[in-house]
Amino acid sequence: MRRRTLLHAIPAASATLLLGSEGAAMAATGSFQSFLVEVDRLAAGQGVSYATRRAALVGLQPNSDVIRLDNYQPEFTQTWAQYSAKRLSTARVAAGQQKYAQSQQVLAAIRTEYGVDPGVILGIWGLETNYGSYTGGFSVVQALATLGWTSHRPAYFRSELIAALRIIDSGAVSPQGMTGSYAGAMGQPQFMPSVYLKLAVSFSGQGRPNIWTDIPDSLASIGNYLHVSGWKQGLPWGEQVILGPGVDAPAIDPDQAMPLSQFLSMGVRRLPGHPYAPSTLPTRLIQPDGAGGAAYLVYPNYKAIRRYNPSDFYALSVGLLGNLVTA
Known part of the structure; x- marks a missing residue:
């Protein structure tokens, strides 16, 4: 023809x-x-x-199902407490701990190659596809x-x-093997095709990145994405904190970064076992459920997570899941 x-x-x-x-x-x-x-x-x-x-x-x-899903815009009414309870479930944490135990060698190699800590990689893997167990059944081409x-x-x-x-x-x-979400996000990291072409890597040495069935390729591709997005090895993404009675949280601009030491001087209290963070580290305060709800200090690595998905609910869940899985 x-x-x-x-x-x-x-x-x-x-x-x-x-x-x-x-x-x-x-x-x-x-x-x-x-x-x-x-x-x-x-x-x-x-x-x-x-x-x-x-x-x-x-x-x-x-595909009429794709059209239906694209046109369906559900009203987002979940609170952070509801959202996080579902995504940080006991079952998801336990599954992540098992995957961490099985993947420590490759995660260590990825950390050496890309300077990205295992927790955040596992957090994204767990939220995107439940550690590769559900990658979407749609033909990406269709x-x-x-x-x-x-x-x-x-x-x-x-x-x-x-x-x-x-x-x-x-x-x-193959066209048949290229499966993903209704919006075309592919494989275990849920990369769009253009992201795959730029950032997917072949870490298992097979020559072409396989983010559908190859775990080292999938995890290394997530690591490369975060590396390019500015992740700094050894620094935290953020942490939950307690606001002392003298902290006027509504007066603090959540988009305005200040040194960590300035928040501590205001009366923001870190929890026992908090991660190492330099006192000069640029820091923001966010309360995803508003005043009276849980409070978090977030650091520059948090921005790298939000480049994967620009949602505070998502980014917080990734960070917290990673902490729980690797604790």
Whole structure:
């Protein structure tokens, strides 16, 4: 089959028939097949082979579950106490302790190579995919194609789709093996394809990073991500503290960093067994449930966690889970 006829072989089922009335509205912006023709052209321009484009794109159809999940925006009503109780469950901590015991050698090697401490890597691994036990069952190519055609960020998802095709073309994974979330996040670290191309590493020596089934590659890729994000080895991400009666927490700007010593002079009290932190370390105070709730001092390494996911609930959970697992 010649290249110009590649995508003419894709079944031309209409979006209306495939997705019902919801699909009919989306088809007004152009057919799914027309979208794939454009992706094929762009991917070819980036050097993706004919064989890969054929294997990944021929017969591809939109996924209505992806569209439903993308359109569903649940109201976020959980408190920090509720969120953390679920993510720091006894079962998750116990599973993490077991994984830590099994992975200490590779985690030590990752710390030597990238300067990232094991706890934060385990915390991200545990929150993202429950230590690799659930990585998402969606076809990444299909999910990204669907979102590239229908979402409010078509250019972003189209570029991620082409990045996914480049990964497949490298031989790292087959189209069928490239699974992930409905939004295209892949494997045990839940990397988007563009992040994989920039930061995934082959730590087990197989040549191409395998973040789907290879634990050393998955953990080292998380470590490399944090290293590039500015993680400093041997320094804490943060810690829970007690606010003394003289601390006027509402008057403290949570976005304004001050030396740790300044918070201590205000009456912020550290708990027994607190981590080492220089008195000059830039520090912020956050209370995720507001005044009267739990209080935390967070340090520059906290920013590296938030680059993985820009949520205080997420970043705090990663740090606390890592502490519990490696205690």
